[in-house]
Amino acid sequence: MIKILFLEDEPTILEVTTEYMRMKNYEVFCAKDAEEAMNLIKNYKFDIAILDIMVPKGSGLDILEYINKSKIRMGTIMLSALGDEQTQLKAFNLYADDYVIKPFSPLLLLKRIESVLRRMQVDKSNDENLNGLYINDDTYEAYYDNSPLNLTLSEFLLLQTLFKESKRAFTREQLILKIFDDSYFGNDRIIDAHVKNLRKKLPKNYIKTVTGVGYQFNKEAN
Known part of the structure; x- marks a missing residue:
């Protein structure tokens, strides 16, 4: 059952x-202030949060910021008289x-809830291919089950490159160009050290060695 957090302080609108929402068979947890909403988020896993600002x-924006910073995967809809x-x-x-x-x-x-849930379902399908791995291209960070992996920049770029083209096996030379560009001069075995x-740091075997070629992302990591 879809779990929804509903933050709203106006009794009539809340009721x-x-x-x-309950007529649509959603399980709704209600909060009348930001503190109550925060406690619910910390103790339950929700599919979507509807937050009055x-x-x-x-503020509902405080809750939204907490969800974002904590990398909690849920849909969010903001409500406000402020247009x-x-x-x-x-x-x-x-x-x-x-x-x-x-x-x-x-x-x-x-209808807005249904739209957000549909988009989340697409994202979830994509995430399943990662087996719990999430890569944030904007912040150059990688996470596993919402926990940061604390990669160096070179390690992140290596993982990102392999993941983005997971069907492709890369040679060491190709990976060097992706990570260091053509300004790097040195032994291509540096890639082996970064892979090691x-x-x-990875919780699963996401990188497989392709004999005679180099490395490839492993979608079937376990």
Whole structure:
């Protein structure tokens, strides 16, 4: 069953909207302030969070920022009577999936929920191919089950290169060009050293040796 966190401090909106969501067989956990919502996030795993921005004891944006910084994988929809561009941009800069301006139709919100869940299902299908591995191209960080792997830049670029073209086997020379560009002069066996160190940090055997060629990403890592 889909689990939804609903942060809303207006009793009527909270009651009516929750009833609509439960009619769609969603399991809804309600919070009336930011502190209560934070405690729920820390103790339960949700598929999606619907967060009113202006609430007591904090803000829905505070919760959104916590979700983003903690690398918690859930969809997020912001609710607010604030329709100004600055507030919306702040929400989307914190990677909100959608933004709904009050007053809103509960039926429309249900459609927004369905849309976010569909996008999440596509992402989940892609993530399954990684067997728990997640690569953030923007921050040059890699995670396994939301825990950072603490890779060096060279290790990250090596893993990123292999993953992005997982069907391809790379030679050591090709990997050097991807990681160091053509300014590097030295033994191509430096790649072997990086692979050795990277394998020690990876929880699964994500890198396989291709005899006579070099290395390739292993989708069937275990």
